[in-house]
Amino acid sequence: MNAKNDTVILHARVVRYAHWGWALGVIILIGSGWQIYNQEPLFGFGFPSWLTIGLGSWEGAERVHNDIGLAGALLWHFAAMWLLFISLVVYVIYGFASGHFRQRFTPIWPSQVIADVTDFLRGRLDHRLGTRNAVQKVLYSFAVLSMILMVWSGLVLWKPVQFEEIGVPLGDYEGARYIHFFGMTGIVLFIIVHIALTALVPKVLPPMITGKAPRSAVAPEALEQQS
Amino acid sequence: MTIEKQLRDGGLSKSDVANLQRRVFLKRGLSLSALTLLSGCDITNTGPVDGFLRLISRMNDGAQATLFRSHKLARTFPESMVAKEFRFNAQYGADRIPIINPATWRLELTGAIADKRSWTLEQLQAMPQSSYVARHVCVEGWSMIGKWGGVPLRALLEKVGADTRAKYVMFRCEDPINYSSSIDMASALHPQTILCLTYADRPIEPKFGAPMRLKMTTKLGFKQPKFITSIHVTNDYPGGYWEDLGYNWFGGV
Numbered sequence: 001m002n003a004k005n006d007t008v009i010l011h012a013r014v015v016r017y018a019h020w021g022w023a024l025g026v027i028i029l030i031g032s033g034w035q036i037y038n039q040e041p042l043f044g045f046g047f048p049s050w051l052t053i054g055l056g057s058w059e060g061a062e063r064v065h066n067d068i069g070l071a072g073a074l075l076w077h078f079a080a081m082w083l084l085f086i087s088l089v090v091y092v093i094y095g096f097a098s099g100h101f102r103q104r105f106t107p108i109w110p111s112q113v114i115a116d117v118t119d120f121l122r123g124r125l126d127h128r129l130g131t132r133n134a135v136q137k138v139l140y141s142f143a144v145l146s147m148i149l150m151v152w153s154g155l156v157l158w159k160p161v162q163f164e165e166i167g168v169p170l171g172d173y174e175g176a177r178y179i180h181f182f183g184m185t186g187i188v189l190f191i192i193v194h195i196a197l198t199a200l201v202p203k204v205l206p207p208m209i210t211g212k213a214p215r216s217a218v219a220p221e222a223l224e225q226q227s
Numbered sequence: 228m229t230i231e232k233q234l235r236d237g238g239l240s241k242s243d244v245a246n247l248q249r250r251v252f253l254k255r256g257l258s259l260s261a262l263t264l265l266s267g268c269d270i271t272n273t274g275p276v277d278g279f280l281r282l283i284s285r286m287n288d289g290a291q292a293t294l295f296r297s298h299k300l301a302r303t304f305p306e307s308m309v310a311k312e313f314r315f316n317a318q319y320g321a322d323r324i325p326i327i328n329p330a331t332w333r334l335e336l337t338g339a340i341a342d343k344r345s346w347t348l349e350q351l352q353a354m355p356q357s358s359y360v361a362r363h364v365c366v367e368g369w370s371m372i373g374k375w376g377g378v379p380l381r382a383l384l385e386k387v388g389a390d391t392r393a394k395y396v397m398f399r400c401e402d403p404i405n406y407s408s409s410i411d412m413a414s415a416l417h418p419q420t421i422l423c424l425t426y427a428d429r430p431i432e433p434k435f436g437a438p439m440r441l442k443m444t445t446k447l448g449f450k451q452p453k454f455i456t457s458i459h460v461t462n463d464y465p466g467g468y469w470e471d472l473g474y475n476w477f478g479g480v
Contacts, residue, residue: 040368070367071473075280078287078475160364161301161445161480162294172302173362173370 008223010130010213015100018091019208025084026187028053028076033184035073042181081154108137127201129213130222139193146186153179281473288477295479297413301444304360309374309427315434316365316448318468323403325454329438335457338397341388348424348438354378354386357421358428364480365448366469375442376425381416389460391416397465398441399457408452408467410443411477419444422455447478 011019031053038046054073095101116134119125125133132140156167156176170176198205207213215223315321334346358376384391397409414420423431423442431437436453443451449469459465470476 036368040365071469072280074366074475075277075284075473079280079283082283082286159291159294159480160362160370162296162299164299164302173364177368 010207021087028080032073032076128219131219143190149183291477338460339390377421377423397459409465
């Protein structure tokens, strides 16, 4: 067995492109979203300008019109929207067509969650590449739920008249503003935990960049799916 | 002050030139050649990133025009929900609100319109009026419910023989910043698009654009200019005050 055979493709090209396209899109959406929020804060605070995207665009707008950067932030927001949309569509089509969803998304059992959380807290939770433990499943479900709320409320905020019907369960335009804010909070929390867990188990990062993982580190059931 | 006026006056600064180049670029952005421009050095004053973002924004105009449904009416509310004190929002302070004499005010009609005679306020008031209680959404994020009444823009455009197959309707305003804006013809013909003369059944106040403003339920607030003095029907992209500064042109809701 030579060295080349010791690596396997863990993440398909489509999955990796969707992941990083999504990551970039979400970061731009959050940064520009905070700038848009600052124009008309829902709560008694604003986001620090240096953390936002869009400020400083249209220098003329700021000088002549006292515009704090809303135009730039909106341009970024509605451009990143497409990046997210395209990544999502590609990923979902691939997920169904290739059987990726069927293989990777398995049921979450409460007993398994409790067992895995206990192991994690004791520092004993083993992570084999290519599988998801119950803690990860709960975390990703939370992220997916937040994303659904974000897309839903985002469509209502973008088109409160044309998409009026889907806005009713969210409390129309004004309700959607709050849902959009809390959905963003959920995604920021997910990103923090996601990056923290990656830092704790760094071996998961290279396969998401190159796609390749050492055969010995990959769980047997994931290897089976490769063949 | 519009760029055209500054050009006439000859008082152009460096940033004005940049602004003008942006506008020229935006017009080119309507054509397919914009993609080749992006890789060239013509847009150094704009920056490739800003140019790219503007191109996406033009694509978003197209996406919004596709989503727009000409017979879809915005939700209306009971009169009890009408805001008593509507929010004043303008690029200038309350001390610079123009006071226009309704007796001498005229509405000029230009462009692809058969009967270009100007209109007086009395003539507009004599037209069939329409009103609704609906939500006003500002690009800044806030929204308020109000009651607006006036002449459906469609009725006026049809009466004066405007070419309703033209692409754009542009509005010019008599205010301290020479405000202007433009909308697509489909939105102009929407039943809830009115030349607004009243708020809560009373003549609109100066701070809300007296004697006449545009009111529509299918676009953001900045697309509904106040203090209108002229309507222009055209096939050439007319832009507008905020639109030229980077705000999305379609601005639909």
